[in-house]
Amino acid sequence: MIPVNEPLIGEKEHIYVGECLDTGWISSGGRFITEFEDNFALYCGRKFGIAVNNGSNALIAALKALELPPGSEVIIPSFTIISCALACVYNGLVPVFVDSEPETWNMDPHLIEAKITGRTKALMVVHIYGHPVDMDSILGIAAKYNLRIVEDFAEAIGAEFKGKRCGSFGDISCASFYANKTITTGEGGMCLTDSPVLSEKMKGIRNLCFQPQQRFLHEELGYNFRMTNIQAAIGLAQLERIHEHVKKKIEIAHTYNRLLNELADNEILALPMEKPWAKNIYWMYGVVLNKKRGVKAIEIQKRLDQKGIQTRSFFFPMHLQPVFQSMPWYKKERLEVSEDLFDYGFYLPSGLTLTKENIEEVAAALKEILDGI
Ligand SMILES: *Cc1c(COP(=O)(O)O)cnc(C)c1O
Numbered sequence: 001m002i003p004v005n006e007p008l009i010g011e012k013e014h015i016y017v018g019e020c021l022d023t024g025w026i027s028s029g030g031r032f033i034t035e036f037e038d039n040f041a042l043y044c045g046r047k048f049g050i051a052v053n054n055g056s057n058a059l060i061a062a063l064k065a066l067e068l069p070p071g072s073e074v075i076i077p078s079f080t081i082i083s084c085a086l087a088c089v090y091n092g093l094v095p096v097f098v099d100s101e102p103e104t105w106n107m108d109p110h111l112i113e114a115k116i117t118g119r120t121k122a123l124m125v126v127h128i129y130g131h132p133v134d135m136d137s138i139l140g141i142a143a144k145y146n147l148r149i150v151e152d153f154a155e156a157i158g159a160e161f162k163g164k165r166c167g168s169f170g171d172i173s174c175a176s177f178y179a180n181k182t183i184t185t186g187e188g189g190m191c192l193t194d195s196p197v198l199s200e201k202m203k204g205i206r207n208l209c210f211q212p213q214q215r216f217l218h219e220e221l222g223y224n225f226r227m228t229n230i231q232a233a234i235g236l237a238q239l240e241r242i243h244e245h246v247k248k249k250i251e252i253a254h255t256y257n258r259l260l261n262e263l264a265d266n267e268i269l270a271l272p273m274e275k276p277w278a279k280n281i282y283w284m285y286g287v288v289l290n291k292k293r294g295v296k297a298i299e300i301q302k303r304l305d306q307k308g309i310q311t312r313s314f315f316f317p318m319h320l321q322p323v324f325q326s327m328p329w330y331k332k333e334r335l336e337v338s339e340d341l342f343d344y345g346f347y348l349p350s351g352l353t354l355t356k357e358n359i360e361e362v363a364a365a366l367k368e369i370l371d372g373i
Pocket of ligand 1: 054056057084126152187188189
């Protein structure tokens with residue numbers, strides 16, 4: 001079986017984790033937390049890093065820190081992970097869904113203004129599968145309507161917009177270090193910001209809003225979102241090799257591109273792309289079947305599975321999620337690009353442990369299946 005993803009764990013991870021175990025610093029104190037925060041913030045071009053226990057909670061902490069009025073609307077892509085919508089809902093905010101661009105699969109900036117109302121207070125930008133969003137458009141809209149920006153770069157750690165790293169845009173940027181991300185801590189996440197005020201707020205939120213002066217006197221509601229020193233130890237070791245990870249992801253994509261180009265030329269499927277202003281890290285190598293051929297992703301995925309190749313379906317759009325349909329803000333709508341992406345898109349094995357032979361096997365299997373229908 002060729003797995004859809006596998007983390008790449010090196011010798012340094014063992015050494016650093018060993019240090020945690022040997023010294024007893026296994027909870028959320030210890031040298032690795034601050035070193036990981038500082039170095040990851042530096043890598044992304046940010047002043048402050050606030051490590052948390054996962055990427056979903058990073059988004060919750062970020063939106064909470066912005067202190068938007070209850071019921072404010074936050075514009076998010078429909079084609080994303082549910083964490084983005086949950087962060088709104090758990091903060092008493094209303095997610096407003098925007099459809100995707102057919103080429104990059106990112107939220108289409110041209111569709112945002114039509115969704116802005118008097119209650120809109122923030123944009124949540126998500127760089128899907130490693131391709132950055134057109135940040136010039138986003139920053140322009142945010143300035144025009146006075147909106148805050150939360151950047152979810154969980155899938156785009158190491159990606160760049162016009163030479164500037166993802167993770168450096170907007171008020172707060174949120175990363176995930178889940179096992180399939182560019183670098184991993186097993187479970188983990190981080191909020192980045194340039195604002196000392198937001199940084200302090202998020203440090204409070206992740207730590208039950210204990211107060212520096214009087215620890216057990218609470219003036220705000222917090223959470224326990226703390227990352228452990230053990231997680232940070234793994235993260236720091238991974239971060240030392242991040243350039244290698246990013247390079248490997250791009251190499252995997254280029255190899256797939258070369259092998260699957262013919263299918264793309266014949267309009268059998270669409271491959272990931274890279275806008276001239278973008279550095280795509282190809283976090284996951286997604287392909288989208290040509291709708292006109294009438295074959296859905298799930299059928300091809302089943303056939304690949306029979307050949308020992310694991311794949312993963314694309315996101316199911318947020319505007320169709322059953323769990324949201326009973327919410328007071330729910331609106332029935334059609335967002336065709338997102339819906340088609342779910343029906344016709346899936347991603348191929350893209351993990352950092354993939355060999356050239358693995359990629360050739362996947363490409364050959366995919367070609368054979370698609371030739372036969
Ligand atoms: C992985 C991911 C997250 C959340 O990460 P967890 O660490 O699994 O909670 C959030 N947003 C996006 C876009 C992701 O891909």
